[in-house]
Amino acid sequence: MHNKSGKYIFHLFIFLFSGALNIYAQSYTPGNCLGYRVEDNLVIFNCQNNVDVQIEQINSGILKIWYDTDSFIRNNESFAVILKGNKEQAINITEQPGSYEIYTSDLIVRINKAPFQIRIFDKWQKLLMEDYKNKGFEADTLKMSSYKTLKPGERIYGLGEKNGNINRIGSSFKMWNSDKPCYQQQEDPLYKSIPFFMSSEGYGIFFDNTYKTEYDFGTESESYYSFSAPGGEMLYYFIFGPTYKQIISRYKDLTGKPIMPPAWGLGFAQCRGMLTNEELTREIAKGYRDRQIPCDIIYQDIGWTNNLQDFEWRDGNYENPQKMLSDLESEGFKVIVSQDPVISQANKSQWNEADSLGYFAIDSRTHKTYDMPWPWGGNCGVVDFTKPEVADWWGNYQQKVLDDGVRGFWTDMGEPAWSNEESTDRLFMQHHLGAHNEIHNVYGFTWDKVVTEQFEKHNPNTRIFQMTRAAFAGMQRYTFGWSGDSGNGNEVTQGWEQLEAQVPLMMSAGMGLIPFWSCDISGYCGDIEDYEELSELYIRWLQFGAFNPLSRIHHEGNNAVEPWLFGSEAEAICKKAIEMKYQLFPYIYTYAREAYDTGIPVDRALMLEYPKDIEVADLNSQFMFGKEMLVAPVVEEGAAFKKVYLPKGEWIDFNNKHQIYNGNSWIDYPVELETVPIFVRKGSFVPQAPVMQYIKEKSDYPLVVDLFPADINKKASFDVYEDDGVTNDYKSDVFGLRKMVCKTTRTNYELTYKESESGNYLLQNRVVFYNLYLDTMPANVFINGEKMKAGKLSDHRFESVNKTVWNWNKETNILVIAIPKGYDKYTISIEK
Incomplete structure (x- = not known):
């Protein structure tokens, strides 16, 4: 294990030794670039002040940028990053009189020589991110920082489970996992540290540092933002999008796919x-x-x-x-x-076992098991999960x-x-992998x-x-x-x-x-x-x-x-x-x-789906539930109305499916205590199941699909996903899809259904009910070119259906089409 905890301070003292009046007030940057060398898929720039800068091409849209003052050796390999660059993919670099240029199929990186400064463009020459002046790296006795130019109107999102507005501009944050019972709505830090954020300029940053990192998004100056750390490495990944969804997906590639729950x-x-x-x-x-x-x-x-x-x-x-x-x-x-990650001292047998095996974090002062006060069960030993x-x-x-x-x-x-x-005594804990x-x-x-x-x-x-x-x-x-x-x-x-x-x-x-x-x-x-x-x-x-x-x-x-x-x-x-x-x-x-x-979440901020809509850039009060549904939960006491913004398009009130609202507008939506404001984009399928007392209480439950057809000459589509729900076979792509598409013409709605299976998965045979919310009764309904008979349908939650049938409810203006088990492919035509 290579301990680097004091190296920045050591080199700083060497650098400032001659003639510095106040070493604690001084800081240093890379200065001018003196040259470079290429090693496979990365380039190392040698700068003044004993600073080297490594830029590694992980892939065409992800760059690893690392400032160092010795041999680019980490105390620990990254806990988060699993994606490695391809060393056989040689980096493409050229030298100009005042700069160097690195090219990928997505990016152009320009490095100014004097002083050293990184600027990153997309392949169309749009500037995405740049170091603020010469301060892409700045270090002093207390911390090292990276400053980036903050453009007018730029927005920053991310840092994981943090309080405050989704747009982080005008706020600062700290990463130090903290037990904060009954935390206030602006309190920071909280329990988790996710040092990843995205810019509206089309890129994301993952700061791969586990220390108490800090982030300032324009509180010091409207001209720049910064991220810093008191130890470890100044190592971050630049992640190109340009869309938010693409940035998140590439961050997923970098740090791993999220497992699915049962x-x-x-x-x-x-x-x-x-x-x-x-x-x-x-x-x-x-x-x-x-x-x-x-x-x-x-x-x-x-x-x-x-x-x-x-x-x-x-x-x-x-x-x-x-x-x-x-x-x-x-x-x-x-x-x-x-589970708690500790062994109580009152638990003598297990505590003695772990202590004798050296399975606890130790106290660096005594070299014995660290004595940890604990809210439950008295003092404990902290299990050292970093020890294999x-x-x-x-x-x-x-x-x-x-x-x-x-x-x-x-x-x-x-x-x-x-x-x-405030619990500074914990800093005397020593784990197998570090302090x-x-x-x-x-x-x-x-x-x-x-x-x-x-x-x-x-x-x-x-x-x-x-x-x-x-x-x-x-x-x-x-x-x-x-x-x-x-x-x-x-x-x-x-x-x-x-x-x-x-x-x-x-x-x-x-x-x-x-x-x-x-x-x-x-x-x-x-x-x-x-x-x-x-x-x-x-x-x-x-x-x-x-x-x-x-x-x-x-x-x-x-x-x-x-x-x-x-x-x-x-x-x-x-x-x-x-x-x-x-x-x-x-x-x-x-x-x-x-x-x-x-990596795209189920519950998503509206700017993920509508990145060009300025109304949603700072919208904290509602969210998309998947792509089709918008939810605006009532969180105000005694509310009679909920103010809701609907983006472009037309939106169906999910509580009254014949009510349609025009988008690009704010509405005052009336609410009672039982009301949850929910809206569905016109041109959507919403697949559902009957109410069961627990998930998959009945394995052959029918699929009940609300269909809200798109405008003329447009389509609605949805692929309903199924797997066994309990194994990890989904990681090997063992699953089934029910692919649904509905095209709207001037004379009819044409609905196609096709089942698709991957791996050895067999889709469950299901009855499928379609609910269409129409203004008038259809003239006819056909399946695979044959006229479908109209008939009666009772409550179809678990109804057994043995033939195709459609029903028009003139009181509710709902067309219900029932398809029995055994149909794995069909086309339904609904004549207007």
């Missing part, structure tokens, strides 16, 4: 802080099934174990945990249990409850907890990596469910995320601002490659003393949470937050919102696969 992971989940016993778990399960409110997951929080973290069911709390898990599984429930031998040891422990029937984990408090900036100031931000990442890799080792080809609080870039390869302890701890009923802040935080998380995300529905913090008083906020939080890819109801302590506790009206409204999520499962699951393939 299908059931996209259902609803119930938790609470004191949900740590069998009786309560069974009671909650019965409450959901008795009331016919869909639910897939019940969590067990900290306290389910005898000790942290022995993975032993707490004595007296569980009569027969294996039977409990089996019974719940038979009713459609999966149980997820928490720890993996199998931990994996064997966690497998005990998986063998019992537990279906996954949520890894909690992996910052690690009580290690915020804590380097490892802190990746500590939770290394834990999640072990959890997932060990799960897959012990349970081959089984899809993991793992949700985490603390993480670093690249987390998507191993885990999902939730936003931690939100809510108003002083007065739970006043958590409206905290709820409102979760909307842009969710969108930002998605742009940081956390596509599978949840908040704690109800807000985690605050004691509930009056359920009726809290009911409105609870309803609005749940309505928002229903459109999170992962949906979990959770609250601290023994504050119960099941929907039926808030009164009959609240129960009915919440049941309807939960049922809508289950109905939309085929739509959501299709976009879950898109997230795996492309």
Whole structure:
């Protein structure tokens, strides 16, 4: 291991030794470029002041840029980056009188010689990014920084799960994973560190540094932005788009694809802080099934174990945990249990075992196990997941409850907890791979990596469910995320601002490659003393949470937050919102696969879909749910209207499917307590399923497709994705598609359906119902050129259909077309 922690300071002292009056006030830059050398797919520029600059072509749109003062040796290889450049692809560089130029098929890089300055253009000579003057690299005794020119009107998005406006201009941020219970809506830092951001100029930056990095987007000056670090390397990746979606997709190539949850992971989940016993778990399960409110997951929080973290069911709390898990599984429930990354000193047997094996982080002062205060279970040893031998040891422990029937984990408090900036004593922790100031931000990442890799080792080809609080870039390869302890701890009923802040935080998380995300529905913090008083906020939080890819109801302590506790009206409204999520499962699951393939999140800021619409550039209050649907959750107390912006095109009110709004406009949408403003782009399919009590309760459920035809001479299309939902075969492209296209002409709608299978996957035979919302009854309906008969159709949620039939409801103006099982390809023509 090559330790570089003090090298910048060392070289700075050498550089400033002669004649400097105040070495602490001085800084240095590369100065002038003295020459260069080429090594395969990279070039190294030699500059004054003992600074070398390496530019490596990873591919035509990704460049690795590294400033160094010795031999380009890292303390640790990148935790996040998995994409390597091709050394056989020689870099293309030419020399001009005052500059050097590097060419890829996408980019032109111009490097000014005196002083050294990097400027990057697209192949059409549009300037994308440039160093601010000569300050592409600047270092002093405290930190090293990179400054970039900030163009007028430029917008910055990203940094993952961060508070504030989605447009980061005018804000500054810090990366230091922090345990922040009941955090305020502008508080920073939070739990995760994703040092990746995008510019409206067509590029992204991934700063590959695990230290306490800082980002300033125009608060010091309107002329530049900067990112800096107190240690490690000034190493970043330039990622060309030019669109936001292309930038995210290339960042996905750089740091890895996000794993898909099991299908059931996209259902609803119930938790609470004191949900740590069998009786309560069974009671909650019965409450959901008795009331016919869909639910897939019940969590067990900290306290389910005898000790942290022995993975032993707490004595007296569980009569027969294996039977409990089996019974719940038979009713459609999966149980997820928490993990903490520590061993309590009270857990003498396991603590002594880990201590004797050297599996804890050590105290650099005593060279003994670091004595970590912990919020639960007393002082602990911090498990050192950076040590390779720890993996199998931990994996064997966690497998005990998986063998019992537990279906996954949520890894909690992996910052690690009580290690915020003010807890400077934690900096004396030493991990196998480095000092804590380097490892802190990746500590939770290394834990999640072990959890997932060990799960897959012990349970081959089984899809993991793992949700985490603390993480670093690249987390998507191993885990999902939730936003931690939100809510108003002083007065739970006043958590409206905290709820409102979760909307842009969710969108930002998605742009940081956390596509599978949840908040704690109800807000985690605050004691509930009056359920009726809290009911409105609870309803609005749940309505928002229903459109999170992962949906979990959770609250601290023994504050119960099941929907039926808030009164009959609240129960009915919440049941309807939960049922809508289950109905939309085929739509959501299709976009879950898109997230795996492309990195584009299910919940997405509108600027991802409408990058040229200036109205959405700073829009924090609504989001796209996939490409077809727009959701504007109500997050204001006592709201009678919701102000909603609709981009270009025409939009159908999903709550009243005959109501159409013109786009490029703001509307005041009337809302009641049960209203969730949802809109669908004209020219869309929205595939759905009947309401089930848990995902895939009936494996042969019918597909119910809402079709909103496009304008004349245009098409609507959608490929409904299916796989087995439980294995990792999706990574080998074992899946099926139901491809639907509807072309609108002046005289008819022509709908084509075709099934496609990849690998050895066999699509489930399904009845398919199409709902078309039309102004007038069609003249005729044909299938494959033959006239289809009209007939009666009752409630078609699980109706058995043995022949093609269509029905016109003159009261609702809905055309329903039913196609029985066995049709894998057909064309339907609907005459206007």
